Amino acid sequence: MTSAMLFMLLPLILVTATAVVTMLMVAIKRRHGVSCIVTVLGLSLALVSLYFVLPSSTQELTPLMKIDGFSVFFSAVILLSAIMIACFSYPYFVNLEDHQDEFYILLSVAVLGALVMVSNSHFITTFLGMETLSVCLYGMVAYPLHRSAAAQYPMEASIKYLVLSALSSGFVLFGIALLYAQTGTLQFTDLGQALTYGIGPVPPVYFVLCCLMIVTGFAFKLSLVPFHLWTPDVYEGAPLPATAFLATVGKIAMAALLMRFISDSALLVNEAIVFVLALIAGASMLFGNLLALLQSNLKRLLSYSSIAHMGYLVIALMTVDRSADSLGVEAVSFYLLAYALMSLGAFGVMMLVSDSEQERDHIGHYQGLFWRNPWLALVMTAMLFSLAGIPLTIGFLGKFYIFAAGVQGAQWALLFTMVVGSGVGLFYYLRIVYGMLTPLDEDLLLPVAGLKELLPHCLLFLLLALLLLLGIVPGVLMQWLAQMASAL
């Protein structure tokens, strides 16, 4: 490996170094603030280094790693999300009667896993990345274990996530092994031939089953219906920063990986796989939105809504192919960025008014917020409108992109399901907005830990600005994504 190649791995090295340095600092003296600052700085450095790493063409660094415009884009989104979550974590954990520092170490290592997931096209690296991310997430979900109030929830959530995540990893691993047994390679390779005609005596159905196993495992982590059962409980039980991390970084890395797998392996030549994906997408959109309807816990509501959003995403994933003017890759990338921004905003507001002792995750907590704290209500409303796909926000353009990709792929049934699903979705997003508009009888203040901190407010402002800016003038970003997609 030459030094130039090593340089390409700079972001990964920096993230690793962040985790190590944080750990060493903790060994010397525990200081919550210092750990947070070190983590944020390290991740920010990694983010900046992406600019220098951005290659003009795809770079293979050993068969295991692959750096291209695609991986840099997703690395940037992941790092941005992680930095924000780290900043929001400080006010959230500041009152925790326990050590806070390890959360940041787990966070850095989880980011490392996510970065590895988006910069490879090799099954071994894929699996390593996935497991690194998951193992750290178990810890993050169960983090406030010694919290006096409602301590059983994080543990329950973590165990639930552990068991199901391990199961899905098992599926993925089995699929990989079966594929390897016939193809003899662990690279993502073009399976188009194998899926249509088989290889030698092995029939195509063998390969279809292998691919479906891998896709199933990925669908577990993306919490697509019918593999979604863990999602609401884990979202609810986990502390808010972990939930936000799971909802953004976890989903983005997994979706990017799935997109690369579908694209490189030409999975979509097979009718059966397309059919299964369509079923998964349709079911996710319908069930996700319907189940979210009557939730009064915001975390659960957002978990179901994330199921629906991942369902929308699958429509775009189904149009990812290698033809020159396919919109699929662009649509997925744009949508994931949009999803990251709006989820971070929504969870950010929740983190700002919560702390580790008391989470304010019930719709009732936000009643009349418009008249009690207009700024937070404005941010939350913008995020919810974006999630609902209303213009002026990036969420609308994301939905527009998915529609465009779906029209291109002539997925009419799924698009109609999406229209219906979005209609249902509007209902529960508006229910929250309406709650925030309805004044409380008594003027209940929102007693919160982080409200006085300036930095999280700046971050919310940044998110809001990005949400609106990219929702109104997305031209530059779209051009860039189009270039990236054509280079893939």
Added chain:
Amino acid sequence: MIVLALVAILFFGGAIAWASEALDARMPRAVALLSLLASAAVLLIFCFSSSPGVMLAGGQWWVLESWAWIPRFGISLLVGVDGLSLLLLLLTLFLGLIALGAAWNEIQERVGFFYFNLLWTIAGVVGVFTALDLFLFFFFWEVMLIPMYLIIAIWGHENRAYAAMKFFLYTQVSGLLLLLAILTMSYLHFVQFSRFSFDYFDLQNVVIPGALQTWIMLGFFVGFATKLPIFGLHSWLPDAHSQAPTAGSVLLAGVLLKTGAYGLIRFTLPLFPEASADFSSIAMTIAAIGILYCAKVAFAQQDIKRLIAYTSVSHMGFVLLGIYAWNLYGLQGAVMTMLAHGLSSAALFMLAGGLQARFHTRDMELLNGLWVKLPMLSAMALFFTVAAVGMPGLGNFIGEFLSLLGAFQSNRVATIFAALGLVLAAVYSLWVIQKMFHGQLRVPSQYASAGDLTLIELLCYALMAAGLVWMGMYPQSFLDVSEVSLLYLQSLGGGGE
């Protein structure tokens, strides 16, 4: 620049109005008044100072301008004003001022935010009436919804949560179908001309195969017909209108319904001539059913605002009828009905709002014989009711007469049934007048001291009445403005036989 200036004045005016609340609770309405007057002045100066030119694109445009926006999808800020747009812009700003008058004393809570929403709704409508890029059009189409939702949800009456939600869901879901149809058009353009485009003039060149054309046309139709609304998709309207505060009802009935009709005239029929021609008999049948059914339902209402809402649906049937006749009479009739109904329904909602402000009820059973107590208000009510019925000499008559005249040439059966609606309209209107304003005086006793019209109210009603008389007495001045545009649109093809 005119369009940009209008939208910018309203957007920034709204923001300033909101911010100015911190200084004084009376500031927002003053700011709103100023920005509405400023935009009206800009539009009027523009009207008188420039004359339409014939552009390459076809048709007669006062302005046709374009700036790049999202090059990836060939989306540009393409805006144009032709005769049709101009009339509707004038109506929008005029009713904006009327709505302001209606809100002037009614809105006492969170005033800044209210005027912000009011101005943004108007800005969205201005955008809708001028956008010629379909993406931009859809953008404004949705932008005008959110502030209206907030107006209903925050300042509405007792059942506002339900009404606001229903309003938003109906328009949003039908809007998504519209978006899907627009995107399909754009993709077909991509397939045929190898680039995406949302440009109205580009999309006219797209050749759409038979069955697909019907589906895309239906997407457009549903999107616009929900807003109009047509019979079958109208159930959001009585709720939204009756629960909205007066200014909200005025804007909803006067302006927002017209955006649906405008969309049909501007986009649905010209872009899908064959499919629309096949569809015209169905649309005209729906129109006739809507006219009769909603007139009948209006007769059964106790809530005065619901009654006016149902009559609105009924009158919009004439608009639909005129549009799908797709000849010059029918189109002129539809446009005249839109303008006249804009004024008369706005006035009626304002009257109902005025009654509610005085007596805290909209129930007709509780209010009788008001003429003795409120002579001026009652006289105004009589005037606008008679106008809505279609009394010759007032604007609504010209509109409905021309619509029927046009429709008769293309679909006799539907027209004959639709004409019966005029009789029903007379029945329910006179019944309301008799019940509420004649006979023994009876009002809720605790509000017995309510006074007659205030100066602001009187001014608003006088302006609207003058407008209706002008339309009724000398409609030619309006017909001339829209004629060339309508002829151009008609030449693109469309319904009728």
